[in-house]
Amino acid sequence: xxxxxxxxxxxxxxxxxxxxxxxxxxxxxxxxxxxxxxxxxxxxxxxxxxxxxxxxxxxxxxxxxxxxxxxxxxxxxxxxxxxxxxxxxxxxxxxxxxxxxxxxxxxxxxxxxxxxxxxxxxxxxxxxxxxxxxxxxxxxxxxxxxxxxxxxxxxxxxxxxxxxxxxxxxxxxxxxxxxxxxxxxxxxxxxxxxxxxxxxxxxxxxxxxxxxxxxxxxxxxxxxxxxxxxxxxxxxxxxxxxxxxxxxxxxxxxxxxxxxxxxxxxxxxxxxxxxxxxxxxxxxxxxxxxxxxxxxxxxxxxxxxxxxxxxxxxxxxxxxxxxxxxxxxxxxxxxxxxxxxxxxxxxxxxxxxxxxxxxxxxxxxxxxxxxxxxxxxxxxxxxxx
Amino acid sequence: xxxxxxxxxxxxxxxxxxxxxxxxxxxxxxxxxxxxxxxxxxxxxxxxxxxxxxxxxxxxxxxxxxxxxxxxxxxxxxxxxxxxxxxxxxxxxxxxxxxxxxxxxxxxxxxxxxxxxxxxxxxxxxxxxxxxxxxxxxxxxxxxxxxxxxxxxxxxxxxxxxxxxxxxxxxxxxxxxxxxxxxxxxxxxxxxxxxxxxxxxxxxxxxxxxxxxxxxxxxxxxxxxxxxxxxxxxxxxxxxxxxxxxxxxxxxxxxxxxxxxxxxxxxxxxxxxxxxxxxxxxxxxxxxxxxxxxxxxxxxxxxxxxxxxxxxxxxxxxxxxxxxxxxxxxxxxxxxxxxxxxxxxxxxxxxxxxxxxxxxxxxxxxxxxxxxxxxxxxxxxxxxx
Numbered sequence: 001x002x003x004x005x006x007x008x009x010x011x012x013x014x015x016x017x018x019x020x021x022x023x024x025x026x027x028x029x030x031x032x033x034x035x036x037x038x039x040x041x042x043x044x045x046x047x048x049x050x051x052x053x054x055x056x057x058x059x060x061x062x063x064x065x066x067x068x069x070x071x072x073x074x075x076x077x078x079x080x081x082x083x084x085x086x087x088x089x090x091x092x093x094x095x096x097x098x099x100x101x102x103x104x105x106x107x108x109x110x111x112x113x114x115x116x117x118x119x120x121x122x123x124x125x126x127x128x129x130x131x132x133x134x135x136x137x138x139x140x141x142x143x144x145x146x147x148x149x150x151x152x153x154x155x156x157x158x159x160x161x162x163x164x165x166x167x168x169x170x171x172x173x174x175x176x177x178x179x180x181x182x183x184x185x186x187x188x189x190x191x192x193x194x195x196x197x198x199x200x201x202x203x204x205x206x207x208x209x210x211x212x213x214x215x216x217x218x219x220x221x222x223x224x225x226x227x228x229x230x231x232x233x234x235x236x237x238x239x240x241x242x243x244x245x246x247x248x249x250x251x252x253x254x255x256x257x258x259x260x261x262x263x264x265x266x267x268x269x270x271x272x273x274x275x276x277x278x279x280x281x282x283x284x285x286x287x288x289x290x291x292x293x294x295x296x297x298x299x300x301x302x303x304x305x306x307x308x309x310x311x312x313x314x315x316x317x318x319x320x321x322x323x324x325x326x327x328x329x330x331x332x333x334x335x336x337x338x339x340x341x342x343x344x345x346x347x348x349x350x351x352x353x354x355x356x357x358x359x360x361x362x363x364x365x366x367x368x369x370x371x372x373x374x375x376x377x378x379x380x381x382x383x384x385x
Numbered sequence: 386x387x388x389x390x391x392x393x394x395x396x397x398x399x400x401x402x403x404x405x406x407x408x409x410x411x412x413x414x415x416x417x418x419x420x421x422x423x424x425x426x427x428x429x430x431x432x433x434x435x436x437x438x439x440x441x442x443x444x445x446x447x448x449x450x451x452x453x454x455x456x457x458x459x460x461x462x463x464x465x466x467x468x469x470x471x472x473x474x475x476x477x478x479x480x481x482x483x484x485x486x487x488x489x490x491x492x493x494x495x496x497x498x499x500x501x502x503x504x505x506x507x508x509x510x511x512x513x514x515x516x517x518x519x520x521x522x523x524x525x526x527x528x529x530x531x532x533x534x535x536x537x538x539x540x541x542x543x544x545x546x547x548x549x550x551x552x553x554x555x556x557x558x559x560x561x562x563x564x565x566x567x568x569x570x571x572x573x574x575x576x577x578x579x580x581x582x583x584x585x586x587x588x589x590x591x592x593x594x595x596x597x598x599x600x601x602x603x604x605x606x607x608x609x610x611x612x613x614x615x616x617x618x619x620x621x622x623x624x625x626x627x628x629x630x631x632x633x634x635x636x637x638x639x640x641x642x643x644x645x646x647x648x649x650x651x652x653x654x655x656x657x658x659x660x661x662x663x664x665x666x667x668x669x670x671x672x673x674x675x676x677x678x679x680x681x682x683x684x685x686x687x688x689x690x691x692x693x694x695x696x697x698x699x700x701x702x703x704x705x706x707x708x709x710x711x712x713x714x715x716x717x718x719x720x721x722x723x724x725x726x727x728x729x730x731x732x733x734x735x736x737x738x739x740x741x742x743x744x745x746x747x748x749x750x751x752x753x754x755x756x757x758x759x760x761x762x763x764x765x766x767x768x769x770x
Contacts (some may be wrong), residue, residue: 025412026414026415027410027412027413027414027415028412028413028414028415028417028418029411029412029413030411030412030413030497031655031656031657032413033413033418033421033497033507033509034509034657035655035657036418036421036422037421037425037426037507037508037509037511038425038426038428038511039425040422040423040425041422041423043423043446043449043450043584045449045450045452046450046583048452049583053582053583053584054439054440054582055439055440055442055444055582055584055585056582056583056584057440059440061428062654063651063652063654064428064430064648064651064652065428065430065431067430067433112415112418119655120655122418123422124418124419124422126422126423161651162651162652162653162654163651163652163653163654163660164653164654164655168651168660197438197439197440197441198431198434198438198441199428199438199440199441200440263449266448266449266546266547266548266553267448267449267547267548268547268548268549269447269448269547269548269549270416270420270504270505270549271416272416272419272420275548275553
């Protein structure tokens with residue numbers, strides 16, 4: 001990594017680290033818009049699909065999508081191991097193949113709902129997706145390299161490269177050797193039964209079920225066992241829940257519980273306020289947590305003042321989202337609909353979250369504004385099966 | 386269509402038509418961010434692909450993505466015809482099948498670069514994509530229905546539904562019977578060799594090569610021949626180049642010429658300013674127009690003060706984009722790179738465009754800020770083949 005010279009004049013002075021880190025008002029700057037235009041969230045009506053179709057799954061790409069020639073690409077596994085490995089994509093496809101449904105969510109999901117808003121990708125609350133990932137277990141590959149006794153962490157390096165915080169870098173994150181050796185951690189080369197698309201990490205990415213998206217390194221090209229805690233930029237200071245930029249705070253790890261609903265009725269193009277007619281209305285959505293199974297979803301039609309239990313559907317895989325539904329008898333009026341998940345580890349989604357400097361882990365309950373009118377707009381089923 | 390009651394109180398008062406139509410300052414409101422989070426543009430590095438991979442193609446969805454059960458879905462063709470038609474998806478797939486590469490672009494592309502900014506989807510300049518569309522020619526179907534002599538226009542109705550401008554509506558647009566009968570107009574059921582994804586119009590959409598995106602009706606379910614000009618909301622007042630909201634202006638039709646480049650070097654995460662080392666740097670991109678072939682692309686490395694011809698690659702299809710490249714000998718310093726296309730109809734991309742109230746057709750030249758440094762960041766090829 002190299003420091004980017006800051007002496008080059010006006011434009012270079014705009015790089016992160018020198019810009020204000022918190023927005024001065026409620027509105028979004030053109031710089032944040034540039035990120036919002038690139039990095040798309042999952043439209044909430046896509047909560048209707050068990051598996052998020054390609055192109056609707058959320059995406060956060062720090063720099064550019066690399067162009068990778070699979071013929072020249074190799075995965076290397078080295079560092080504190082007895083045997084260095086180098087594998088082609090064909091080698092990896094020849095290893096035991098497993099598939100798993102995993103819900104991924106960006107750690108910054110909800111950032112744009114903090115006041116003041118930390119300046120970064122301005123997510124509202126749809127930075128999520130549930131895909132079927134296929135690949136080979138990471139654990140077997142680590143075992144094959146025979147880690148040295150002193151190895152403590154595993155560093156994953158992607159081919160994506162750019163400048164952040166004034167530092168030129170490739171995207172790199174680590175996991176403890178214990179976490180990387182979990183049975184569920186995958187080196188994935190397929191998504192929803194097809195080869196990874198370029199934007200999701202072709203030819204290979206890491207999938208660590210239960211963790212926020214920053215751990216799911218895309219365009220993976222090297223795995224390095226190290227003896228000391230890794231302190232690359234994306235590990236530290238990035239992805240920490242901290243009270244200020246001066247405070248390191250606590251690292252972001254597993255996904256906190258969240259529930260989202262398909263907004264019912266039909267939307268206004270600009271405001272996204274929903275309109276529907278009085279009558280029976282099925283509210284439905286998904287809930288997930290990286291800390292345990294979802295064991296409760298509650299729904300409020302009164303802005304969080306009243307709560308009722310939603311009916312839970314089956315959770316098809318340990319680390320995928322769980323469907324829920326609730327039948328609402330909607331009468332004419334204006335409403336704020338909310339939903340709230342709890343997991344088997346005892347975590348309950350909060351009504352409000354404490355602000356933090358990087359805008360991480362804002363899993364406060366969703367609030368959907370609805371106008372139930374007098375027949376002008378018929379009730380629509382928000383989602384087919 | 387029904388007027389949505391505006392007497393329902395505070396929330397209903399936010400619907401478009403009652404909100405200010407022009408932003409009060411340079412920053413983006415949360416309402417515009419809601420649209421930017423849903424409707425994603427094509428990351429500019431995807432200009433490297435002849436065919437835009439699924440999930441990178443731009444998307445503009447006015448309301449929600451409908452959920453369509455293909456078993457129950459029918460395409461009807463009626464109105465001023467001698468024979469009403471009703472076809473299943475299997476019927477359509479049994480008709481003559483053609484494939485064509487077509488570049489689609491949103492008419493609002495460039496809106497967020499207008500000052501003041503008209504309030505709508507805040508596109509910067511990447512609302513584009515080039516796909517291989519497969520389907521059956523529209524013309525043959527219209528001919529099979531035997532239009533009456535008085536038929537003048539063809540109205541295309543999608544299943545997407547919502548409120549815009551205070552009016553509840555399904556998405557509907559018309560073409561003249563002449564334009565709809567062009568050999569190139571397709572009823573498409575595949576994109577890039579696969580069934581349409583839900584967000585691109587499953588099970589069927591219109592593809593009218595050369596026209597901006599508003600004509601490319603998704604989730605198509607009825608085609609109606611009419612005798613008088615169609616005046617639905619999306620035809621009028623929407624999608625007009627007008628000096629104010631009081632002035633109807635001129636309808637948006639075919640795509641104006643535009644060229645975009647793959648930003649060279651590597652970006653800063655927040656500012657997206659590009660960094661590269663001195664030396665030879667290949668600038669490359671694509672150019673397109675709905676009015677004719679691209680016959681020139683010029684490049685400026687000096688903010689539009691100096692221009693040089695780029696080398697043009699082959700244009701594989703009449704309505705798809707054309708690749709270009711230019712070798713730049715980059716010396717240390719700060720630059721604003723520009724590119725500018727001209728088409729065979731004599732249209733030249735302007736340096737600045739005249740403001741209009743809906744923020745349509747802003748095809749002013751792209752400007753990419755680049756810092757060429759002294760070795761801190763090596764030159765990267767912006768795109769592989």
